[in-house]
Amino acid sequence: MxxxxxxxxxxxxxxxxxxxxFIMTIISQTLAMFVELFTxxxxxxxxxxxxxxxxxxxxxxxxxxxxxxxxxxxxxxxFDHFSRIIVNGNFDILLIxxxxxxxxxxxxxxCHEKIGRVIISLLIFIYSSIKVISHFTIYxxxxxxxMVFGCVVIIFSIFIIGATICFLTIQGLEAVNIITNGTRQVxxxxxxxxxxAVKIFFTTVIPLSLVNYYPLxxxxxxxxxxxxxxxxxxxxxxFFISKFIFNLGLRKYCSTGS
Amino acid sequence: MKxxxxxxxxxxxxxxQYKEAALAGLTTQFFWGILxxxxxxAFYNHTGVNTINFKELMxxxxxxxxxxxxxxxxxxxxxxxxxxxxxxxxxxxxxxxDLYWWWFLKHLSKRYASCFLRCLPVLVFAFxxxxxxxxxxxxxxxxxxxxxxxxxxxSIIIVSMVMIIQTISFFTYQDKGITSIFGTIGGLLxxxxxxxxxxxxxxxxxxxxxxxxxxxxxxxxxxxxxxxxEYGLKSIGLQIIxxxxxxxxxxxxxxIALRKVSIQGG
Numbered sequence: 001m002x003x004x005x006x007x008x009x010x011x012x013x014x015x016x017x018x019x020x021x022f023i024m025t026i027i028s029q030t031l032a033m034f035v036e037l038f039t040x041x042x043x044x045x046x047x048x049x050x051x052x053x054x055x056x057x058x059x060x061x062x063x064x065x066x067x068x069x070x071x072x073x074x075x076x077x078x079f080d081h082f083s084r085i086i087v088n089g090n091f092d093i094l095l096i097x098x099x100x101x102x103x104x105x106x107x108x109x110x111c112h113e114k115i116g117r118v119i120i121s122l123l124i125f126i127y128s129s130i131k132v133i134s135h136f137t138i139y140x141x142x143x144x145x146x147m148v149f150g151c152v153v154i155i156f157s158i159f160i161i162g163a164t165i166c167f168l169t170i171q172g173l174e175a176v177n178i179i180t181n182g183t184r185q186v187x188x189x190x191x192x193x194x195x196x197a198v199k200i201f202f203t204t205v206i207p208l209s210l211v212n213y214y215p216l217x218x219x220x221x222x223x224x225x226x227x228x229x230x231x232x233x234x235x236x237x238x239f240f241i242s243k244f245i246f247n248l249g250l251r252k253y254c255s256t257g258s
Numbered sequence: 259m260k261x262x263x264x265x266x267x268x269x270x271x272x273x274x275q276y277k278e279a280a281l282a283g284l285t286t287q288f289f290w291g292i293l294x295x296x297x298x299x300a301f302y303n304h305t306g307v308n309t310i311n312f313k314e315l316m317x318x319x320x321x322x323x324x325x326x327x328x329x330x331x332x333x334x335x336x337x338x339x340x341x342x343x344x345x346x347x348x349x350x351x352x353x354x355x356d357l358y359w360w361w362f363l364k365h366l367s368k369r370y371a372s373c374f375l376r377c378l379p380v381l382v383f384a385f386x387x388x389x390x391x392x393x394x395x396x397x398x399x400x401x402x403x404x405x406x407x408x409x410x411x412x413s414i415i416i417v418s419m420v421m422i423i424q425t426i427s428f429f430t431y432q433d434k435g436i437t438s439i440f441g442t443i444g445g446l447l448x449x450x451x452x453x454x455x456x457x458x459x460x461x462x463x464x465x466x467x468x469x470x471x472x473x474x475x476x477x478x479x480x481x482x483x484x485x486x487x488e489y490g491l492k493s494i495g496l497q498i499i500x501x502x503x504x505x506x507x508x509x510x511x512x513x514i515a516l517r518k519v520s521i522q523g524g
Contacts, residue, residue, distance in 0.1 A: 024435020032442045039452040046309075046456050047301045178289045185293060193300040 003099055007107030015112045022113065030116040033066055040188055053190060057216050059128035062188050063121045064212040068151025069184055070117035076156055078108035080180075082163035091253075105163070133219050143215055143229045150211040150232030157235075157242035158183070158206065164242075167249035187212065207235055261355060266363045273371020280375035283327075287380050291323040295391045309455035310484055312390060317482035318453045320384035320393040322474060327372035328413045329474040330450065331420070331441035357516070358421065358509050366417050397483030404490045408477035411497040416473050418504035419444075425508060428515040449475035455484065469500040 015022050040062060044050050078085065085091045085108055094104045125148070133140055162176035183206055191199050191213040202209045211232045218228035295316060302312045310318070322329070341347040350357060384393035396402035423440050445451045447470035454465060454475045465471045476493050479485045485493075 021435050025438065028435060028438040028442055031439060035442055035446045035451060038446070039457075042452070042457045042461070043301055045458055046307050047305055049301075049304060175285065178286055182289060182293050186297060189297065189300070193304065194296075195300070195303075198296070198300075 004103050004107060007103075008110055011107075011110040012112055025113045026116040029113050030120055033070075033117050033120065036066075036188060037062060043189075049193070053192070054132070054220070056128045056131040057220065058190060059124060060132050060216060060219075061190050061212040063124040063128060064147050064151055065184060065187055065208070066117065067121040067125050067148055068155050068211070070114045070121060071148075071152050072155040072159060073111055074114040074118060075110060076106045076159055077111040078105040079156075079159035079163040081109050083166045083169075086166055129219070132216070134221065139226065139229050140219055143218060143232075146229070146232040147211045147215055150235040151208070153235045153239050154206065154208055154211065155180070157238045160239075160242040160246050164246045164249040167253050183208065190216075207238060210234055262359060262363055265360070266367045269364055269367035270371045270374075273368050274375065276372075277375065280372065283372075284376055284379055287323040287326055287376060288383060291320055291380070291384065292391075294319045299390070307456065310453065310479075313394060314479070314482035314484045315453060315456075316391055317393055318449075318478045318484075320380070321478045321481060322450060324377045324380040324384065325373055325409060325474070327376060328369050328409065329416060329448070331416065331444045331448075332437050351516070358512050361424070362417060362421055365420060366413065369413060369417070394482070396481050400487055401480050401483055401490075404487065404494065405477050405481040408472075408480055408490065408494055408497065409474070411494065411501065412473040412477055414501050415469055415497060415504065418501060418508055419469070421508040422504065422511060425511040425515050428512075429518070444470055447471065448473045449478070453478075455479070469504065472497045472500060 037059075040058065041055075044053065044055075044058065073080070082105065085094070085105070090108070094101060094108075097104060125144075129144055158180055162179065165176060186194075186198070187202060187208045191202060191209045199209060202213075215228055215231055217223045218225070298312070298315055298319070302315075306312075341350060350360065353360065381393065386392070396405060419440075423437055426436060447465050447468060448454075449471065454462060454471060457465075472493060476485075476490070476497070480490045
Protein backbone atom coordinates (compact mmCIF):
# COMPACT_ATOMS: atom_id res chain seq x y z
CA MET A 1 0.00 0.00 0.00
CA UNK A 2 2.86 2.33 0.83
CA UNK A 3 4.32 1.54 -2.55
CA UNK A 4 1.08 2.47 -4.25
CA UNK A 5 0.90 5.82 -2.46
CA UNK A 6 4.41 6.52 -3.63
CA UNK A 7 3.36 5.80 -7.21
CA UNK A 8 0.40 8.14 -6.85
CA UNK A 9 2.47 11.04 -5.61
CA UNK A 10 5.05 10.56 -8.36
CA UNK A 11 2.43 10.59 -11.09
CA UNK A 12 0.74 13.61 -9.56
CA UNK A 13 4.03 15.49 -9.76
CA UNK A 14 4.32 14.62 -13.44
CA UNK A 15 0.80 15.83 -14.23
CA UNK A 16 1.27 19.07 -12.33
CA UNK A 17 4.26 19.97 -14.44
CA UNK A 18 1.80 20.90 -17.18
CA UNK A 19 -0.65 22.79 -15.05
CA UNK A 20 -2.93 24.51 -17.53
CA UNK A 21 -3.14 21.46 -19.76
CA PHE A 22 -3.93 19.34 -16.71
CA ILE A 23 -6.76 21.62 -15.63
CA MET A 24 -8.16 21.86 -19.15
CA THR A 25 -8.18 18.08 -19.44
CA ILE A 26 -10.00 17.71 -16.13
CA ILE A 27 -12.62 20.18 -17.32
CA SER A 28 -13.12 18.44 -20.63
CA GLN A 29 -13.29 15.00 -19.00
CA THR A 30 -15.94 16.19 -16.59
CA LEU A 31 -17.77 17.92 -19.39
CA ALA A 32 -17.87 14.67 -21.34
CA MET A 33 -19.59 13.02 -18.40
CA PHE A 34 -22.22 15.74 -18.28
CA VAL A 35 -22.81 15.38 -21.99
CA GLU A 36 -23.55 11.69 -21.42
CA LEU A 37 -25.87 12.55 -18.55
CA PHE A 38 -27.60 15.08 -20.76
CA THR A 39 -28.16 12.52 -23.53
CA UNK A 40 -29.58 10.01 -21.04
CA UNK A 41 -31.91 12.66 -19.66
CA UNK A 42 -33.04 13.87 -23.09
CA UNK A 43 -33.81 10.34 -24.27
CA UNK A 44 -35.97 9.74 -21.20
CA UNK A 45 -37.65 13.07 -21.70
CA UNK A 46 -38.25 12.52 -25.40
CA UNK A 47 -39.68 9.03 -24.96
CA UNK A 48 -41.78 10.12 -21.98
CA UNK A 49 -40.18 7.58 -19.68
CA UNK A 50 -39.74 9.97 -16.77
CA UNK A 51 -43.24 9.12 -15.53
CA UNK A 52 -42.22 5.49 -15.17
CA UNK A 53 -38.70 5.97 -13.89
CA UNK A 54 -37.94 8.22 -10.97
CA UNK A 55 -35.35 10.71 -12.26
CA UNK A 56 -33.33 10.37 -9.06
CA UNK A 57 -33.12 6.62 -9.47
CA UNK A 58 -31.87 7.25 -12.97
CA UNK A 59 -29.28 9.61 -11.56
CA UNK A 60 -28.24 7.14 -8.88
CA UNK A 61 -27.74 4.30 -11.36
CA UNK A 62 -25.82 6.60 -13.67
CA UNK A 63 -23.55 8.02 -11.00
CA UNK A 64 -22.79 4.61 -9.48
CA UNK A 65 -21.56 3.41 -12.84
CA UNK A 66 -19.52 6.50 -13.62
CA UNK A 67 -18.07 6.64 -10.13
CA UNK A 68 -16.91 3.04 -10.54
CA UNK A 69 -15.47 3.70 -13.96
CA UNK A 70 -13.62 6.85 -13.06
CA UNK A 71 -12.20 5.28 -9.89
CA UNK A 72 -10.83 2.33 -11.81
CA UNK A 73 -9.51 4.53 -14.59
CA UNK A 74 -7.88 6.73 -11.99
CA UNK A 75 -5.98 3.93 -10.26
CA UNK A 76 -5.73 1.08 -12.73
CA UNK A 77 -4.95 2.82 -15.97
CA UNK A 78 -1.87 0.61 -16.21
CA PHE A 79 -4.06 -2.34 -17.11
CA ASP A 80 -5.71 -0.30 -19.81
CA HIS A 81 -2.31 0.52 -21.32
CA PHE A 82 -0.94 -2.91 -20.60
CA SER A 83 0.18 -3.53 -24.19
CA ARG A 84 2.65 -0.64 -23.87
CA ILE A 85 4.30 -2.23 -20.85
CA ILE A 86 4.63 -5.50 -22.71
CA VAL A 87 5.76 -4.02 -26.02
CA ASN A 88 8.65 -2.05 -24.57
CA GLY A 89 9.74 -4.94 -22.41
CA ASN A 90 9.13 -3.19 -19.12
CA PHE A 91 6.93 -6.02 -17.93
CA ASP A 92 10.03 -8.14 -17.29
CA ILE A 93 11.28 -5.51 -14.86
CA LEU A 94 8.00 -5.63 -12.99
CA LEU A 95 8.18 -9.42 -12.79
CA ILE A 96 11.57 -9.55 -11.09
CA UNK A 97 10.75 -6.92 -8.47
CA UNK A 98 9.80 -8.32 -5.06
CA UNK A 99 6.50 -6.49 -4.90
CA UNK A 100 2.90 -7.23 -5.72
CA UNK A 101 2.52 -7.45 -9.48
CA UNK A 102 -0.96 -5.95 -9.60
CA UNK A 103 0.06 -2.90 -7.61
CA UNK A 104 3.03 -2.39 -9.85
CA UNK A 105 0.95 -2.57 -13.01
CA UNK A 106 -1.54 -0.14 -11.54
CA UNK A 107 1.33 2.14 -10.61
CA UNK A 108 2.73 2.43 -14.12
CA UNK A 109 0.08 4.95 -15.04
CA UNK A 110 -2.22 6.84 -12.76
CA CYS A 111 -4.64 9.05 -14.57
CA HIS A 112 -5.15 12.04 -12.30
CA GLU A 113 -7.28 13.74 -14.92
CA LYS A 114 -10.14 11.50 -13.83
CA ILE A 115 -10.25 13.13 -10.42
CA GLY A 116 -12.82 15.63 -11.67
CA ARG A 117 -15.14 12.85 -12.70
CA VAL A 118 -14.63 11.03 -9.40
CA ILE A 119 -15.57 14.08 -7.36
CA ILE A 120 -18.53 15.14 -9.48
CA SER A 121 -19.99 11.66 -9.78
CA LEU A 122 -19.52 11.13 -6.04
CA LEU A 123 -21.45 14.32 -5.37
CA ILE A 124 -24.23 13.24 -7.72
CA PHE A 125 -24.19 9.80 -6.08
CA ILE A 126 -24.63 11.24 -2.59
CA TYR A 127 -27.25 13.77 -3.66
CA SER A 128 -29.37 11.28 -5.58
CA SER A 129 -29.14 8.62 -2.88
CA ILE A 130 -30.44 11.11 -0.32
CA LYS A 131 -33.34 11.88 -2.68
CA VAL A 132 -34.08 8.23 -3.41
CA ILE A 133 -33.94 6.87 0.14
CA SER A 134 -36.83 8.12 2.22
CA HIS A 135 -35.55 6.84 5.56
CA PHE A 136 -32.01 5.68 6.13
CA THR A 137 -31.14 2.41 7.81
CA ILE A 138 -27.73 0.97 8.45
CA TYR A 139 -28.37 -1.67 5.79
CA UNK A 140 -29.11 0.90 3.13
CA UNK A 141 -25.92 2.74 3.95
CA UNK A 142 -24.02 -0.52 3.73
CA UNK A 143 -25.64 -1.26 0.40
CA UNK A 144 -24.59 2.13 -1.01
CA UNK A 145 -20.98 1.41 -0.12
CA UNK A 146 -21.18 -2.10 -1.51
CA MET A 147 -22.65 -0.80 -4.77
CA VAL A 148 -19.63 1.38 -5.43
CA PHE A 149 -17.32 -1.39 -4.28
CA GLY A 150 -18.98 -3.95 -6.55
CA CYS A 151 -18.90 -1.59 -9.51
CA VAL A 152 -15.18 -1.01 -9.03
CA VAL A 153 -14.58 -4.75 -8.78
CA ILE A 154 -16.43 -5.51 -12.02
CA ILE A 155 -14.73 -2.83 -14.08
CA PHE A 156 -11.35 -3.69 -12.64
CA SER A 157 -11.99 -7.30 -13.66
CA ILE A 158 -12.83 -6.24 -17.21
CA PHE A 159 -9.56 -4.31 -17.32
CA ILE A 160 -7.64 -7.34 -16.09
CA ILE A 161 -9.18 -9.60 -18.71
CA GLY A 162 -8.42 -7.00 -21.36
CA ALA A 163 -4.81 -6.93 -20.23
CA THR A 164 -4.64 -10.71 -20.36
CA ILE A 165 -5.50 -10.61 -24.06
CA CYS A 166 -2.30 -8.59 -24.55
CA PHE A 167 -0.26 -11.61 -23.47
CA LEU A 168 -1.42 -13.35 -26.61
CA THR A 169 -1.61 -10.48 -29.07
CA ILE A 170 1.18 -8.19 -27.72
CA GLN A 171 -0.55 -5.33 -29.52
CA GLY A 172 -3.33 -3.61 -27.68
CA LEU A 173 -6.71 -4.44 -29.07
CA GLU A 174 -9.34 -1.93 -30.04
CA ALA A 175 -11.82 -4.61 -29.01
CA VAL A 176 -10.96 -4.18 -25.34
CA ASN A 177 -11.73 -0.50 -25.53
CA ILE A 178 -15.02 -1.30 -27.17
CA ILE A 179 -15.96 -3.64 -24.33
CA THR A 180 -15.15 -1.18 -21.56
CA ASN A 181 -16.72 1.87 -23.21
CA GLY A 182 -19.56 -0.05 -24.81
CA THR A 183 -20.55 -1.58 -21.50
CA ARG A 184 -20.66 1.83 -19.92
CA GLN A 185 -22.78 3.14 -22.77
CA VAL A 186 -25.36 0.37 -22.33
CA UNK A 187 -25.41 0.28 -18.53
CA UNK A 188 -25.79 3.98 -17.94
CA UNK A 189 -29.46 3.48 -18.78
CA UNK A 190 -31.51 1.46 -16.29
CA UNK A 191 -31.67 -2.21 -17.23
CA UNK A 192 -35.47 -2.05 -17.15
CA UNK A 193 -35.68 -0.62 -20.65
CA UNK A 194 -33.88 -3.56 -22.26
CA UNK A 195 -35.07 -6.96 -23.37
CA UNK A 196 -34.62 -10.03 -21.21
CA ALA A 197 -31.50 -11.31 -23.03
CA VAL A 198 -29.64 -8.08 -22.34
CA LYS A 199 -30.67 -8.19 -18.68
CA ILE A 200 -29.45 -11.75 -18.31
CA PHE A 201 -26.13 -10.89 -19.94
CA PHE A 202 -25.54 -8.01 -17.55
CA THR A 203 -26.49 -10.14 -14.57
CA THR A 204 -24.35 -13.18 -15.29
CA VAL A 205 -21.49 -12.36 -17.68
CA ILE A 206 -20.80 -8.76 -16.73
CA PRO A 207 -22.89 -8.43 -13.56
CA LEU A 208 -23.26 -4.65 -13.60
CA SER A 209 -27.00 -4.83 -13.00
CA LEU A 210 -26.20 -6.30 -9.59
CA VAL A 211 -24.69 -2.97 -8.57
CA ASN A 212 -26.64 -0.26 -10.34
CA TYR A 213 -30.07 -1.71 -11.08
CA TYR A 214 -31.44 -4.39 -8.73
CA PRO A 215 -30.17 -2.82 -5.47
CA LEU A 216 -32.23 0.28 -6.22
CA UNK A 217 -35.34 -1.78 -5.43
CA UNK A 218 -34.13 -2.16 -1.86
CA UNK A 219 -33.06 1.46 -1.52
CA UNK A 220 -36.46 2.76 -2.55
CA UNK A 221 -38.22 0.27 -0.33
CA UNK A 222 -39.91 -1.64 -3.15
CA UNK A 223 -38.56 -4.80 -1.54
CA UNK A 224 -37.50 -5.68 1.99
CA UNK A 225 -35.51 -8.73 1.01
CA UNK A 226 -32.26 -8.45 2.95
CA UNK A 227 -30.45 -10.51 0.30
CA UNK A 228 -30.44 -7.47 -1.99
CA UNK A 229 -27.99 -5.77 0.34
CA UNK A 230 -25.37 -8.42 -0.21
CA UNK A 231 -25.95 -8.76 -3.94
CA UNK A 232 -22.96 -6.59 -4.96
CA UNK A 233 -20.64 -8.92 -3.05
CA UNK A 234 -21.25 -11.55 -5.71
CA UNK A 235 -19.10 -9.50 -8.06
CA UNK A 236 -16.06 -10.81 -6.20
CA UNK A 237 -16.55 -14.05 -8.13
CA UNK A 238 -15.85 -12.18 -11.35
CA PHE A 239 -12.67 -10.75 -9.85
CA PHE A 240 -11.36 -14.20 -8.92
CA ILE A 241 -12.20 -15.57 -12.35
CA SER A 242 -10.38 -12.73 -14.07
CA LYS A 243 -7.40 -13.09 -11.76
CA PHE A 244 -7.30 -16.79 -12.54
CA ILE A 245 -7.36 -16.05 -16.28
CA PHE A 246 -4.62 -13.45 -15.84
CA ASN A 247 -2.36 -15.93 -14.06
CA LEU A 248 -3.07 -18.46 -16.77
CA GLY A 249 -1.96 -15.93 -19.37
CA LEU A 250 1.07 -15.03 -17.29
CA ARG A 251 2.29 -18.59 -17.56
CA LYS A 252 2.07 -18.39 -21.36
CA TYR A 253 3.89 -15.04 -21.43
CA CYS A 254 7.03 -14.76 -23.56
CA SER A 255 9.17 -11.70 -23.07
CA THR A 256 9.42 -9.17 -25.87
CA GLY A 257 12.44 -7.43 -24.39
CA SER A 258 15.89 -7.88 -25.82
CA MET B 259 -4.02 25.66 -57.90
CA LYS B 260 -2.00 22.82 -59.37
CA UNK B 261 0.49 22.36 -56.52
CA UNK B 262 -2.38 22.26 -54.05
CA UNK B 263 -4.12 19.53 -56.00
CA UNK B 264 -1.04 17.36 -56.32
CA UNK B 265 -0.33 17.88 -52.65
CA UNK B 266 -3.84 16.74 -51.84
CA UNK B 267 -3.30 13.66 -54.00
CA UNK B 268 0.01 12.71 -52.43
CA UNK B 269 -1.31 13.17 -48.90
CA UNK B 270 -4.30 11.04 -49.85
CA UNK B 271 -2.01 8.26 -51.09
CA UNK B 272 -0.01 8.39 -47.88
CA UNK B 273 -3.18 8.09 -45.86
CA UNK B 274 -4.36 5.12 -47.87
CA GLN B 275 -1.30 3.17 -46.75
CA TYR B 276 -2.61 2.72 -43.23
CA LYS B 277 -4.88 -0.19 -43.95
CA GLU B 278 -4.42 -1.95 -40.64
CA ALA B 279 -5.40 1.10 -38.65
CA ALA B 280 -8.49 1.34 -40.81
CA LEU B 281 -9.33 -2.28 -40.13
CA ALA B 282 -9.08 -1.72 -36.41
CA GLY B 283 -11.30 1.31 -36.83
CA LEU B 284 -13.83 -0.70 -38.79
CA THR B 285 -14.61 -3.09 -35.95
CA THR B 286 -15.14 -0.10 -33.70
CA GLN B 287 -17.56 1.43 -36.18
CA PHE B 288 -19.52 -1.83 -36.62
CA PHE B 289 -19.76 -2.33 -32.92
CA TRP B 290 -20.85 1.17 -32.02
CA GLY B 291 -23.45 1.13 -34.77
CA ILE B 292 -24.94 -2.09 -33.43
CA LEU B 293 -24.75 -0.81 -29.88
CA UNK B 294 -26.62 2.38 -30.70
CA UNK B 295 -29.19 0.33 -32.61
CA UNK B 296 -29.70 -1.78 -29.48
CA UNK B 297 -30.08 1.14 -27.12
CA UNK B 298 -32.41 3.14 -29.34
CA UNK B 299 -34.46 0.04 -30.09
CA ALA B 300 -35.09 -0.31 -26.38
CA PHE B 301 -36.51 3.19 -26.31
CA TYR B 302 -38.56 2.81 -29.47
CA ASN B 303 -40.09 -0.38 -28.05
CA HIS B 304 -41.64 1.80 -25.41
CA THR B 305 -43.01 4.57 -27.60
CA GLY B 306 -42.21 6.50 -30.76
CA VAL B 307 -41.28 10.13 -31.21
CA ASN B 308 -42.70 12.51 -33.76
CA THR B 309 -39.40 14.04 -34.82
CA ILE B 310 -37.77 10.94 -36.29
CA ASN B 311 -38.87 7.33 -36.82
CA PHE B 312 -36.75 4.27 -36.21
CA LYS B 313 -35.96 3.66 -39.88
CA GLU B 314 -34.67 7.20 -40.33
CA LEU B 315 -32.79 6.94 -37.09
CA MET B 316 -30.96 3.82 -38.22
CA UNK B 317 -29.91 5.60 -41.43
CA UNK B 318 -28.67 8.45 -39.26
CA UNK B 319 -26.67 6.12 -37.00
CA UNK B 320 -25.10 4.11 -39.81
CA UNK B 321 -24.19 7.10 -41.96
CA UNK B 322 -22.54 8.65 -38.91
CA UNK B 323 -20.51 5.49 -38.47
CA UNK B 324 -19.65 5.12 -42.18
CA UNK B 325 -18.42 8.69 -42.61
CA UNK B 326 -17.04 8.87 -39.10
CA UNK B 327 -13.60 10.15 -40.02
CA UNK B 328 -15.06 12.90 -42.19
CA UNK B 329 -17.20 14.37 -39.47
CA UNK B 330 -15.54 13.59 -36.16
CA UNK B 331 -13.95 16.51 -34.37
CA UNK B 332 -10.56 15.22 -33.38
CA UNK B 333 -8.55 12.99 -35.67
CA UNK B 334 -6.10 11.16 -33.52
CA UNK B 335 -2.68 11.87 -35.01
CA UNK B 336 -1.89 15.50 -35.22
CA UNK B 337 1.16 16.28 -37.31
CA UNK B 338 0.62 20.00 -37.48
CA UNK B 339 0.78 20.30 -33.69
CA UNK B 340 3.93 18.19 -33.71
CA UNK B 341 5.46 20.54 -36.24
CA UNK B 342 4.71 23.51 -34.04
CA UNK B 343 6.24 21.76 -31.04
CA UNK B 344 9.46 20.51 -32.63
CA UNK B 345 10.06 23.49 -34.85
CA UNK B 346 9.79 21.91 -38.29
CA UNK B 347 7.04 24.41 -38.90
CA UNK B 348 9.89 26.60 -40.11
CA UNK B 349 10.14 24.52 -43.28
CA UNK B 350 6.45 24.91 -43.89
CA UNK B 351 6.80 28.67 -43.54
CA UNK B 352 9.47 28.73 -46.23
CA UNK B 353 7.19 27.22 -48.85
CA UNK B 354 5.89 29.62 -51.47
CA UNK B 355 2.30 28.64 -50.82
CA ASP B 356 -0.41 29.94 -48.60
CA LEU B 357 0.08 28.09 -45.35
CA TYR B 358 -3.58 28.21 -44.47
CA TRP B 359 -4.72 26.28 -47.55
CA TRP B 360 -1.67 24.03 -47.35
CA TRP B 361 -2.63 22.76 -43.91
CA PHE B 362 -6.27 22.85 -44.79
CA LEU B 363 -5.65 20.36 -47.57
CA LYS B 364 -3.35 18.26 -45.41
CA HIS B 365 -6.10 17.84 -42.90
CA LEU B 366 -8.85 17.35 -45.46
CA SER B 367 -6.90 14.69 -47.36
CA LYS B 368 -6.22 12.79 -44.17
CA ARG B 369 -9.92 12.69 -43.44
CA TYR B 370 -10.83 11.57 -46.95
CA ALA B 371 -8.15 8.87 -47.03
CA SER B 372 -9.39 7.45 -43.75
CA CYS B 373 -12.97 7.70 -44.97
CA PHE B 374 -12.34 5.96 -48.30
CA LEU B 375 -10.91 2.96 -46.48
CA ARG B 376 -13.75 2.71 -44.01
CA CYS B 377 -16.99 3.86 -45.50
CA LEU B 378 -17.65 1.10 -48.03
CA PRO B 379 -17.35 -1.90 -45.67
CA VAL B 380 -19.50 -0.14 -43.09
CA LEU B 381 -22.12 0.79 -45.67
CA VAL B 382 -22.27 -2.74 -47.10
CA PHE B 383 -22.43 -4.24 -43.63
CA ALA B 384 -25.21 -1.84 -42.65
CA PHE B 385 -27.22 -2.63 -45.80
CA UNK B 386 -27.04 -6.36 -45.14
CA UNK B 387 -28.27 -6.21 -41.55
CA UNK B 388 -31.72 -7.66 -40.75
CA UNK B 389 -34.72 -5.47 -41.28
CA UNK B 390 -35.33 -2.80 -38.68
CA UNK B 391 -31.63 -2.27 -37.97
CA UNK B 392 -30.42 -1.83 -41.52
CA UNK B 393 -29.43 1.15 -43.61
CA UNK B 394 -32.09 1.72 -46.27
CA UNK B 395 -31.68 3.28 -49.70
CA UNK B 396 -31.97 7.07 -49.92
CA UNK B 397 -35.49 8.38 -50.11
CA UNK B 398 -35.04 9.85 -53.61
CA UNK B 399 -32.32 10.67 -56.11
CA UNK B 400 -32.58 14.41 -55.44
CA UNK B 401 -32.20 13.75 -51.74
CA UNK B 402 -29.16 11.60 -52.39
CA UNK B 403 -27.48 14.27 -54.49
CA UNK B 404 -28.18 16.87 -51.82
CA UNK B 405 -26.87 14.44 -49.22
CA UNK B 406 -23.55 14.18 -51.06
CA UNK B 407 -23.25 17.94 -51.46
CA UNK B 408 -24.15 18.56 -47.82
CA UNK B 409 -21.71 15.92 -46.61
CA UNK B 410 -18.89 17.42 -48.69
CA UNK B 411 -19.62 20.96 -47.49
CA UNK B 412 -19.91 19.58 -43.96
CA SER B 413 -16.39 18.18 -44.17
CA ILE B 414 -15.16 21.61 -45.30
CA ILE B 415 -16.88 23.22 -42.30
CA ILE B 416 -15.32 20.84 -39.80
CA VAL B 417 -11.83 21.33 -41.27
CA SER B 418 -12.16 25.11 -41.20
CA MET B 419 -13.23 24.84 -37.55
CA VAL B 420 -10.27 22.62 -36.75
CA MET B 421 -7.98 25.13 -38.46
CA ILE B 422 -9.17 27.82 -36.06
CA ILE B 423 -8.61 25.60 -33.04
CA GLN B 424 -5.18 24.66 -34.28
CA THR B 425 -4.17 28.23 -34.87
CA ILE B 426 -5.10 29.00 -31.29
CA SER B 427 -2.67 26.32 -30.17
CA PHE B 428 0.00 28.35 -31.93
CA PHE B 429 -0.30 30.75 -29.02
CA THR B 430 -0.49 28.20 -26.23
CA TYR B 431 1.85 25.47 -27.53
CA GLN B 432 -0.47 22.78 -26.26
CA ASP B 433 -3.59 21.57 -27.89
CA LYS B 434 -4.81 18.67 -25.78
CA GLY B 435 -7.06 20.65 -23.48
CA ILE B 436 -8.64 22.99 -26.01
CA THR B 437 -9.28 20.37 -28.64
CA SER B 438 -10.84 17.93 -26.23
CA ILE B 439 -13.21 20.53 -24.80
CA PHE B 440 -14.06 21.61 -28.33
CA GLY B 441 -14.54 17.97 -29.35
CA THR B 442 -16.89 17.22 -26.45
CA ILE B 443 -19.12 20.21 -27.05
CA GLY B 444 -19.00 19.79 -30.81
CA GLY B 445 -19.88 16.11 -30.57
CA LEU B 446 -23.07 16.96 -28.75
CA LEU B 447 -24.05 19.93 -30.92
CA UNK B 448 -23.42 18.16 -34.22
CA UNK B 449 -25.41 15.03 -33.48
CA UNK B 450 -22.48 12.64 -33.24
CA UNK B 451 -23.23 11.63 -29.65
CA UNK B 452 -26.96 11.44 -30.07
CA UNK B 453 -29.03 12.27 -33.16
CA UNK B 454 -30.22 15.84 -32.81
CA UNK B 455 -33.93 15.07 -33.38
CA UNK B 456 -33.86 13.11 -30.11
CA UNK B 457 -32.81 16.13 -28.07
CA UNK B 458 -35.22 18.49 -26.27
CA UNK B 459 -36.89 21.10 -28.47
CA UNK B 460 -35.44 24.02 -26.51
CA UNK B 461 -31.95 22.74 -27.21
CA UNK B 462 -32.67 22.38 -30.92
CA UNK B 463 -33.60 26.02 -31.32
CA UNK B 464 -30.13 26.85 -30.04
CA UNK B 465 -28.33 24.50 -32.42
CA UNK B 466 -30.40 25.68 -35.39
CA UNK B 467 -28.20 28.70 -36.02
CA UNK B 468 -24.85 27.23 -35.06
CA UNK B 469 -22.59 25.71 -37.70
CA UNK B 470 -22.29 22.38 -35.86
CA UNK B 471 -25.48 20.80 -37.12
CA UNK B 472 -24.43 21.58 -40.70
CA UNK B 473 -21.48 19.20 -40.40
CA UNK B 474 -23.29 15.89 -40.40
CA UNK B 475 -26.79 16.23 -39.00
CA UNK B 476 -28.05 17.98 -42.13
CA UNK B 477 -26.71 15.44 -44.64
CA UNK B 478 -27.80 12.44 -42.58
CA UNK B 479 -31.34 13.69 -42.28
CA UNK B 480 -31.53 14.61 -45.96
CA UNK B 481 -30.62 11.05 -46.90
CA UNK B 482 -33.49 9.42 -45.05
CA UNK B 483 -36.01 12.12 -45.92
CA UNK B 484 -36.34 13.30 -42.34
CA UNK B 485 -36.12 16.86 -43.68
CA UNK B 486 -37.50 18.05 -47.00
CA UNK B 487 -35.61 19.14 -50.12
CA GLU B 488 -36.56 22.77 -49.74
CA TYR B 489 -35.29 23.03 -46.17
CA GLY B 490 -32.19 21.14 -47.30
CA LEU B 491 -31.44 23.66 -50.05
CA LYS B 492 -31.80 26.53 -47.59
CA SER B 493 -29.43 24.83 -45.18
CA ILE B 494 -26.89 24.22 -47.91
CA GLY B 495 -26.91 27.96 -48.56
CA LEU B 496 -26.29 28.42 -44.84
CA GLN B 497 -23.41 25.98 -45.07
CA ILE B 498 -21.71 28.11 -47.73
CA ILE B 499 -22.15 31.25 -45.66
CA UNK B 500 -20.62 29.56 -42.62
CA UNK B 501 -17.69 28.26 -44.66
CA UNK B 502 -16.90 31.80 -45.81
CA UNK B 503 -17.14 33.14 -42.24
CA UNK B 504 -15.02 30.36 -40.74
CA UNK B 505 -12.33 30.57 -43.41
CA UNK B 506 -12.04 34.34 -43.00
CA UNK B 507 -11.70 33.99 -39.22
CA UNK B 508 -9.17 31.20 -39.66
CA UNK B 509 -7.04 33.15 -42.11
CA UNK B 510 -7.09 36.28 -39.97
CA UNK B 511 -6.09 34.31 -36.89
CA UNK B 512 -3.28 32.62 -38.76
CA UNK B 513 -1.99 35.96 -40.00
CA ILE B 514 -1.76 37.17 -36.41
CA ALA B 515 -0.24 33.90 -35.27
CA LEU B 516 2.43 33.88 -37.95
CA ARG B 517 3.48 37.37 -37.01
CA LYS B 518 4.16 36.14 -33.49
CA VAL B 519 5.52 32.73 -34.29
CA SER B 520 8.77 31.74 -32.66
CA ILE B 521 10.48 28.63 -33.83
CA GLN B 522 11.02 25.93 -31.24
CA GLY B 523 14.11 23.80 -31.32
CA GLY B 524 17.48 24.41 -32.90
